[in-house]
Amino acid sequence: xxxxxxxxxxxxxxxxxxxxxxxxxxxxxxxxxxxxxxxxxxxxxxxxxxxxxxxxxxxxxxxxxxxxxxxxxxxxxxxxxxxxxxxxxxxxxxxxxxxxxxxxxxxxxxxxxxxxxxxxxxxxxxxxxxxxxxxxxxxxxxxxxxxxxxxxxxxxxxxxxxxxxxxxxxxxxxxxxxxxxxxxxxxxxxxxxxxxxxxxxxxxxxxxxxxxxxxxxxxxxxxxxxxxxxxxxxxxxxxxxxxxxxxxxxxxxxxxxxxxxxxxxxxxxxxxxxxxxxxxxxxxxxxxxxxxxxxxxxxxxxxxxxxxxxxxxxxxxxxxxxxxxxxxxxxxxxxxxxxxxxxxxxxxxxxxxxxxxxxxxxxxxxxxxxxxxxxxxxxxxxxxxxxxxxxxxxxxxxxxxxxxxxxxxxxxxxxxxxxxxxxxxxxxxxxxxxxxxxxxxxxxxxxxxxxxxxxxxx
Amino acid sequence: xxxxxxxxxxxxxxxxxxxxxxxxxxxxxxxxxxxxxxxxxxxxxxxxxxxxxxxxxxxxxxxxxxxxxxxxxxxxxxxxxxxxxxxxxxxxxxxxxxxxxxxxxxxxxxxxxxxxxxxxxxxxxxxxxxxxxxxxxxxxxxxxxxxxxxxxxxxxxxxxxxxxxxxxxxxxxxxxxxxxxxxxxxxxxxxxxxxxxxxxx
Numbered sequence: 001x002x003x004x005x006x007x008x009x010x011x012x013x014x015x016x017x018x019x020x021x022x023x024x025x026x027x028x029x030x031x032x033x034x035x036x037x038x039x040x041x042x043x044x045x046x047x048x049x050x051x052x053x054x055x056x057x058x059x060x061x062x063x064x065x066x067x068x069x070x071x072x073x074x075x076x077x078x079x080x081x082x083x084x085x086x087x088x089x090x091x092x093x094x095x096x097x098x099x100x101x102x103x104x105x106x107x108x109x110x111x112x113x114x115x116x117x118x119x120x121x122x123x124x125x126x127x128x129x130x131x132x133x134x135x136x137x138x139x140x141x142x143x144x145x146x147x148x149x150x151x152x153x154x155x156x157x158x159x160x161x162x163x164x165x166x167x168x169x170x171x172x173x174x175x176x177x178x179x180x181x182x183x184x185x186x187x188x189x190x191x192x193x194x195x196x197x198x199x200x201x202x203x204x205x206x207x208x209x210x211x212x213x214x215x216x217x218x219x220x221x222x223x224x225x226x227x228x229x230x231x232x233x234x235x236x237x238x239x240x241x242x243x244x245x246x247x248x249x250x251x252x253x254x255x256x257x258x259x260x261x262x263x264x265x266x267x268x269x270x271x272x273x274x275x276x277x278x279x280x281x282x283x284x285x286x287x288x289x290x291x292x293x294x295x296x297x298x299x300x301x302x303x304x305x306x307x308x309x310x311x312x313x314x315x316x317x318x319x320x321x322x323x324x325x326x327x328x329x330x331x332x333x334x335x336x337x338x339x340x341x342x343x344x345x346x347x348x349x350x351x352x353x354x355x356x357x358x359x360x361x362x363x364x365x366x367x368x369x370x371x372x373x374x375x376x377x378x379x380x381x382x383x384x385x386x387x388x389x390x391x392x393x394x395x396x397x398x399x400x401x402x403x404x405x406x407x408x409x410x411x412x413x414x415x416x417x418x419x420x421x422x423x424x425x426x427x428x429x430x431x432x433x434x435x436x437x438x439x440x441x442x443x444x445x446x447x448x449x450x451x452x453x454x455x456x457x458x
Numbered sequence: 459x460x461x462x463x464x465x466x467x468x469x470x471x472x473x474x475x476x477x478x479x480x481x482x483x484x485x486x487x488x489x490x491x492x493x494x495x496x497x498x499x500x501x502x503x504x505x506x507x508x509x510x511x512x513x514x515x516x517x518x519x520x521x522x523x524x525x526x527x528x529x530x531x532x533x534x535x536x537x538x539x540x541x542x543x544x545x546x547x548x549x550x551x552x553x554x555x556x557x558x559x560x561x562x563x564x565x566x567x568x569x570x571x572x573x574x575x576x577x578x579x580x581x582x583x584x585x586x587x588x589x590x591x592x593x594x595x596x597x598x599x600x601x602x603x604x605x606x607x608x609x610x611x612x613x614x615x616x617x618x619x620x621x622x623x624x625x626x627x628x629x630x631x632x633x634x635x636x637x638x639x640x641x642x643x644x645x646x647x648x649x650x651x652x653x654x655x656x657x658x659x
Contacts, residue, residue: 065626434502435568437624444573444622448596448604452626455593 004042004083011094012457014068015039016051016059016436018075018116023208030218031077031208033389038079040415041385053436056134056178062436064123064131065449067456070094071121077206078118079221079386084321086202090120093199099125099190100181101199106158107176111144114178117205118195121181127453129188135180139173145186146170154194165189225387231317232285233258234306235330236376241410241420243269243372250275251370254363256355256378257281257290260302260334265374265410266346267339276347278366282354285316294348299340302331356384356396360403367407373423375400375411384414394429401425461648464655465582470602472582472614475653478548480589480610486542487562487589487632493538494564503569503625509539509546510560517561528558528637545634552585553646554638565595565631570624573600576617585636587612594627607633614654 008015017035021028039050051059051066056073063071080086093101102119106112113135126132147163154161165186185192206217236259248270255262257279266275281287289309297305303324310318336343353359355378363373378384379400384393393414402425409423415430445452464472490507495515497506506517511533516523520531533556539546549560565571577583586597588607597605600620605613615621625631640647 062626431566433566433568435626437570437626438572441570441572441622441624444600445596445598445624448598452594452596452624456626458593 004087007087007091008043011091012067012069013090014051014063014066014071015043016053016063016071016073018054018056018059018073019052020054020075020116022075022077022116023211027208027211027214028076031075031206034206034218034221034386035074035076035078037385037390037393039074041380041382042080042083050432050434051436052434053438055439057131058439058442059436060121060123060126060134061131061442061449064127065442065445065452065456066435067453069122069124071123072118073120074118075116075205077208079204080202081204081224082202082320085198089196089198089202093120093193093196094122096193097125097191098122098193099129099185099188100178101193101195102178104160104163104182104192104194105176106149106160106163107174108158109172110174110176111142111172111179112147112163112182112192113176114182116177117207118203119178125190126181127449129184129190132184133180135175135178135183137177138175140175141171141173142175143169143171144179144183147182147186147192154197154200160194162194163192222387225383225385227317228386229381229383230283230285231319232289232309232313233281233283234286234289234309234319235259235322235326236261241418243410243420245421246372246408247370249370250372252276252278252366252368253372253374254278254280254366255372255374256376257283257286257350258376260330260336261376262290262374263336263339263343264334265372266343267334267336269372271343271346273342273345276366277349278363279348279350280353280355280360280363281350282352282356283317284352285313287350287352288313288316290348291350294344297340299337300331303327355379355400356388358399360400363403367404371407373404373407373409375409377412377416379414380412380416390414398425459655460642461651461655462642464651465642468580468616469582470599470616470619471605472651472654473606473658474585474612474614474650475657476552476587476612476650478587478589478610478612479544483542483545483548483634484589484632486545487634490538490541490562491564494562497563500574501565501569501571501623503564503566504571505564505566507538507562508536508559509542509549509562510535510557512559514538517559520558529556529639531558533558549634549636552636552638553644553650554636554640555644555647556639558637558639560634560636560638562589563633563635565623565625565633567625567628567630569631571622573620573622575620578618580616580618582614582616583637584615584617585612586615587634587636589632589634590630592625592627592629592631595623595625595629595631597621597623614651 100121103115146168148166149163150161152161153159246269249272250269292309379397397414404423410420494505494507497504497517508514514536520528525531588611591607
C-alpha cells in the first residue's frame with residue numbers, strides 16, 4: 001500500500017505554507033497552525049522539510065533548490081481533507097502536465113489570477129521558463145496574454161473550467177495574485193489548469209478573511225477529524241515496526257485494534273496459550289471488527305472477510321483506502337496463516353478507550369512484566385493534527401507517556417518518530433525546520449541554484 | 459615570493475596545508491552541541507560554542523563585550539576545551555602567535571547566514587575548518603564564488619568579502635573557526651602559508 005507520504009516522496013512533492021496574513025492576527029495564527037499541522041501530517045519528514053514564508057517566489061525557489069519537482073502551496077486555513085482522492089487527482093494532472101494548477105479566477109477588468117488558498121507549481125517547468133515571478137496585486141495598466149477560456153464555470157462565472165493560450169494580448173487595468181505566472185506560462189504555451197472538481201472536493205479552506213461563521217467552520221474541521229477516527233479501521237498503512245528488541249513471549253498485549261497489526265506483533269514477538277489481549281480503541285466499529293474477525297475469519301482471504309464484515313455491519317464506517325488490493329497485500333505481509341488458529345484461542349478483551357483522553361489511565365491496570373503496549377499512530381493522525389492544536393496533542397502525548405512509563409511501547413510520537421522500547425517521559429519535541437530561505441539569501445546564491453538542485457536530488 | 463607577498467595578493471581564500479581527523483573532532487563536538495547558543499541574528503539555525511575566548515557562550519567579537527578590540531581581550535580556554543581535548547590539542551598546534559576566539563559553528567538543516575562582511579580591512583584572517591560539509595551546503599564569497607569546503611579542509615579566509623552560507627541539505631553542518639594573531643615573519647606560519655600556496659598552485 002503506497003501511502004500519500006510515499007507518493008509525495010516519489011513525485012518529489014514539497015509542501016509550502018504561504019504565511020501572508022489575510023485576517024486579524026489571532027485568527028491567522030489559528031489557521032496557520034491548522035495548515036502547518038496538516039502539512040506535517042501529510043509530509044513524510046514531518047516538521048523537518050516544510051517551506052514557510054510570506055513570499056511565493058521564495059517558496060518556489062527554495063523548493064526548487066531543495067530538489068523538489070512540485071510545490072503544493074497553501075495559505076493559512078487551507079488543509080487536505082482527503083489525501084487519497086487528492087493523490088489520485090494530482091497524479092492524473094501530473095501525467096497530463098501543467099505549469100500551475102489552482103483556483104483560476106477571471107475577474108473582468110483584472111487579469112486572470114490565482115486564488116491564494118491553494119495552488120501547485122511544476123518546478124521543473126517553472127525553472128525552464130526562467131523562474132518567472134508570481135505576481136502581486138497591482139493597478140498598473142498592462143498588456144498581457146489573453147487566454148481562451150471555457151464559457152462554463154465552476155461557479156459564479158469567474159471560475160473557468162479551463163483556460164488556454166490564444167496567442168493574443170489585451171490591456172488590463174488591474175492584476176491580482178499570480179497574474180505574472182499565468183501570463184508567462186500562457187506566453188510559453190504552458191498549461192495553466194484550474195483545479196478539477198476532484199481536487200476541490202479533496203481539500204478545504206477556512207476563509208479566515210471572512211469572520212462570519214469562521215468559528216463554525218473551524219469547529220466543523222475538528223468534528224470531521226473526530227469522525228475520521230470512528231471508522232472501522234481494518235488496515236494499517238504504516239509499516240509494522242520491528243519488535244526484535246522485545247524479550248518475548250508476550251504475556252499481555254495492550255493494543256489499538258486496527259487491522260492485522262496487533263496479531264502480526266504477537267506472531268513476531270511470540271505468545272503462549274496464556275497470553276491476554278486488551279484492545280483499547282476510540283472506535284466502536286474497529287473493536288466490533290476485531291470481535292467479528294475472531295469469530296468468523298479462518299485466517300485466509302482477508303479482503304473477503306472485510307467485505308463480509310461490512311455486509312454484516314452496514315452502519316460501520318468504511319476505511320476508504322482499504323481496497324481489496326491493499327487488504328490482500330496487508331494479509332500477505334502479516335502472514336498469519338500458521339499462527340491464526342492459536343491467536344483465535346487467546347483471551348481477548350475489548351475496551352472503548354480514547355487514548356487521547358484522560359481515560360487512557362485505565363490502561364495502567366493491565367501493565368506488568370512482558371507487557372507490550374501498541375499505540376500505532378494514535379498521536380500522529382488526521383484526528384490529532386486536524387482536530388487538536390499542537391499543545392493539546394503534546395499534552396495528550398505526555399499524559400500517555402506518564403501512563404505507560406516503564407512499559408514496552410510501540411508506535412509513533414506526535415512528530416512521527418518511531419517509538420519502540422521501554423517508555424520514558426523524557427522525549428521532547430523535535431525542532432521545526434523551515435526550508436524557505438529569504439529573498440536576499442536566494443538571490444545571493446542564484447548562480448548556484450542549478451547545482452544545489454542537482455546536489456539535493458542525488 | 460615569500461609569505462608576506464602571498465598574503466598581500468588579495469586572495470579571497472587560501473586552502474591551508476593542514477590535516478585533521480574530522481570524524482574524531484566531530485564526535486567531540488557532538489558531545490557538547492547541546493550547550494551551543496544562537497549566534498547573531500542575521501541567520502537561521504546558526505549556533506556557536508567557544509573552546510577558547512571570553513567564555514563558552516561569548517561567541518561574538520570582543521568589542522561586543524566591552525573590550526576595545528580582540529587583541530585587548532583576555533581570551534582563554536573555556537570548559538568546552540576540557541571536554542574536547544583532541545580538538546583543543548589540534549588548535550594548540552597551529553602556528554599562531556596568540557589565540558582569540560576558537561568556536562564551533564553549527565548550521566542546521568534549512569539554516570543560512572545572510573550575506574554580510576565582517577571587516578573593512580582586506581586580509582586573510584580567520585581559519586575556517588570544515589568538520590562536516592554536507593552536499594547542498596554552500597559558503598560563497600561575492601565576486602569569487604563558492605569556497606570549496608569538504609570535510610577536514612581548512613581555509614584561511616578574507617571575510618571582508620561579502621559572504622553568505624546556505625544549507626539546503628537535510629544534515630547539519632559544523633565548522634571550527636579559529637581567530638588569532640599570525641605574522642608572516644613567524645617561520646612556522648610563513649612555512650604553512652608557503653606550503654599551502656604551492657599546493658594550491
